[in-house]
Amino acid sequence: MLKLTNVTTVVGGFPAVRDVSLEIKKGEFVALLGSNGAGKTTLFRTIAGVLKPSKGVIEFNGKQLNNLPAHKIVMLGLSLCPEGRQLFPHLSVYKNLMMGAYTRRNDHKGIQLSLEQVYELFPILKERKNQLAGTFSGGQQQMLAIGRALMSKPDMLLLDEPSIGLAPLVVQKIADVIKNISKEMGTTVFLSEQNANMALMITDRGYVLENGKIVLAGPSSELIYNETVKKAYLGA
Amino acid sequence: MDLFLQQILNGIMLGSTYAVVALGLTLVFGILHIPNFAHGHLYMLGGYVTFFFITLLGFGFWTAMISSMIILALIGILVERVVYRPLRDQPHINSFISAIGALMFLETFVVVAWGPQGQRIPNPYPNPVEIGGIILTQQRLLVIIAAIVLIVLLQLFLKKTTPGTTIEAVAQNREGAMLVGINVNRVSSMTFAISTATAAAAASLVAPIFMISPSMGALLGMKAFVIVILGGLGSVPGAIFGGYILGLIEALGGGYISADYKDVFAFGALILILAIRPTGLFGREEVG
Numbered sequence: 470m471l472k473l474t475n476v477t478t479v480v481g482g483f484p485a486v487r488d489v490s491l492e493i494k495k496g497e498f499v500a501l502l503g504s505n506g507a508g509k510t511t512l513f514r515t516i517a518g519v520l521k522p523s524k525g526v527i528e529f530n531g532k533q534l535n536n537l538p539a540h541k542i543v544m545l546g547l548s549l550c551p552e553g554r555q556l557f558p559h560l561s562v563y564k565n566l567m568m569g570a571y572t573r574r575n576d577h578k579g580i581q582l583s584l585e586q587v588y589e590l591f592p593i594l595k596e597r598k599n600q601l602a603g604t605f606s607g608g609q610q611q612m613l614a615i616g617r618a619l620m621s622k623p624d625m626l627l628l629d630e631p632s633i634g635l636a637p638l639v640v641q642k643i644a645d646v647i648k649n650i651s652k653e654m655g656t657t658v659f660l661s662e663q664n665a666n667m668a669l670m671i672t673d674r675g676y677v678l679e680n681g682k683i684v685l686a687g688p689s690s691e692l693i694y695n696e697t698v699k700k701a702y703l704g705a
Numbered sequence: 706m707d708l709f710l711q712q713i714l715n716g717i718m719l720g721s722t723y724a725v726v727a728l729g730l731t732l733v734f735g736i737l738h739i740p741n742f743a744h745g746h747l748y749m750l751g752g753y754v755t756f757f758f759i760t761l762l763g764f765g766f767w768t769a770m771i772s773s774m775i776i777l778a779l780i781g782i783l784v785e786r787v788v789y790r791p792l793r794d795q796p797h798i799n800s801f802i803s804a805i806g807a808l809m810f811l812e813t814f815v816v817v818a819w820g821p822q823g824q825r826i827p828n829p830y831p832n833p834v835e836i837g838g839i840i841l842t843q844q845r846l847l848v849i850i851a852a853i854v855l856i857v858l859l860q861l862f863l864k865k866t867t868p869g870t871t872i873e874a875v876a877q878n879r880e881g882a883m884l885v886g887i888n889v890n891r892v893s894s895m896t897f898a899i900s901t902a903t904a905a906a907a908a909s910l911v912a913p914i915f916m917i918s919p920s921m922g923a924l925l926g927m928k929a930f931v932i933v934i935l936g937g938l939g940s941v942p943g944a945i946f947g948g949y950i951l952g953l954i955e956a957l958g959g960g961y962i963s964a965d966y967k968d969v970f971a972f973g974a975l976i977l978i979l980a981i982r983p984t985g986l987f988g989r990e991e992v993g
């Protein structure tokens with residue numbers, strides 16, 4: 470479904486992603502682990518078309534993404550829930566969700582179904598649908614950001630550190646929902662996390678990114694016992 | 706009392722134009738994050754295009770105004786493409802310089818085409834009307850009503866339609882907008898088109914009352930800029946109220962103290978308001 474071949478992305482003169490190759494198949498649930506500054510966000514923004522790769526090929530469902538602008542990539546069914554959430558703070562929760570469905574704006578029935586689905590995942594979004602997004606707490610904003618990304622009905626969802634800055638209970642809740650999105654809704658999910666514990670508990674397999682390079686890959690159940698991973702991410 | 710009411714009506718009429726022009730400026734500010742310094746000059750050009758259609762092609766007032774709005778919308782799109790978009794990721798100072806080039810070009814173009822002297826559009830509705838003892842021409846009343854209609858339509862567009870919401874979305878979070886599939890460049894073009902078309906409408910509406918001249922763009926652009934700061938940068942209600950407030954200050958100060966100093970009152974009020982409220986009347990604290 471998603472295939473990267475030797476992708477390098479230079480930001481501000483610095484190669485934040487170096488020579489990354491990976492492949493994710495339809496229906497998979499994959500983690501991208503990496504510490505601060507490893508290049509996770511840069512890699513995701515490159516895939517989503519916000520940044521252009523300086524080298525390499527990105528393919529999605531056999532179509533090359535390299536030269537497509539971000540808004541065309543969403544239309545192909547690949548949606549990024551970005552770092553920092555990037556919500557529309559002065560728009561209501563409801564309007565944020567509706568903007569999430571912008572690519573399908575004429576499919577009123579489909580939008581209604583997705584909206585109900587999102588409300589079911591996050592009932593708080595329904596209760597507070599008229600509240601301005603900017604007045605939400607961090608956890609609520611993260612839920613809204615995930616909900617907004619789902620409104621485009623993506624085949625593949627990229628989630629950039631959804632757990633960052635959230636209380637453990639909220640992290641648990643978000644983890645449950647992400648698992649649900651993968652297992653029940655059948656969406657292919659690529660999840661970036663520093664919280665390796667959480668990510669490896671729910672995903673099928675994972676990649677480890679260090680200084681912009683993939684240094685390890687394998688099933689999550691094995692990575693969780695890997696010495697390097699333990700040392701770097703699990704505080705063991 | 707009559708003088709007072711007369712000045713209030715004058716103030717509302719002036720304020721109507723200011724509100725419409727400032728509204729366009731604030732919308733574009735939301736997209737560019739810098740003011741479009743050529744906005745006043747595009748307003749001026751809108752007045753001249755209407756003048757051209759009426760005097761040279763013999764169009765009626767409304768046909769001329771609508772044609773001018775369409776032409777200015779296209780010019781607005783062109784200005785965004787040529788003056789601003791290529792400099793999007795560069796320091797703002799480059800866009801300022803580029804905008805100054807554009808406004809000098811516009812002013813010189815109008816001087817060459819129509820001469821430096823003022824021109825007058827024949828007043829289509831010169832008859833007086835009386836409202837509660839106050840006499841004003843139909844044209845002045847028309848400015849007030851047309852401005853309200855424009856403002857209401859624009860608000861409905863922004864709040865109730867999907868394309869309108871995309872303008873707000875891009876202004877509030879550009880990357881978020883890209884990631885939900887909004888074509889940010891197209892939204893920029895649309896915003897410029899709306900902004901310059903409404904400026905052309907405002908210029909056309911008041912052209913039969915005041916003269917049009919190549920230099921009127923600079924002063925009006927400056928005032929619109931003042932209003933947008935006064936109302937809070939990027940704020941739509943701020944631009945509307947700021948427009949009416951500035952119109953009233955000018956009319957009352959001009960009517961009671963001295964007409965020669967009306968611009969002094971306007972700019973003095975700006976300094977005062979900003980001293981008390983640095984974020985402007987409707988400036989909002991950052992949220993999210």
Ligand SMILES: Nc1ncnc2c1ncn2[C@@H]1O[C@H](COP(=O)(O)OP(=O)(O)OP(=O)(O)O)[C@@H](O)[C@H]1O
Pocket residue numbers: 480481482483484485503504505506507508509510511512552630663
């Ligand atoms: N605009 C930029 N200019 C220069 N360097 C940059 C820029 N953006 C990112 N970098 C650098 O690229 C590297 C990767 O950053 P990136 O944000 O992709 O990492 P990350 O894995 O997402 O980190 P975090 O967990 O903190 O979000 C970092 O060293 C960062 O300093």
Ligand SMILES: [Mg+2]
Pocket residue numbers: 509510511552629630
């Ligand atoms: Mg990051």
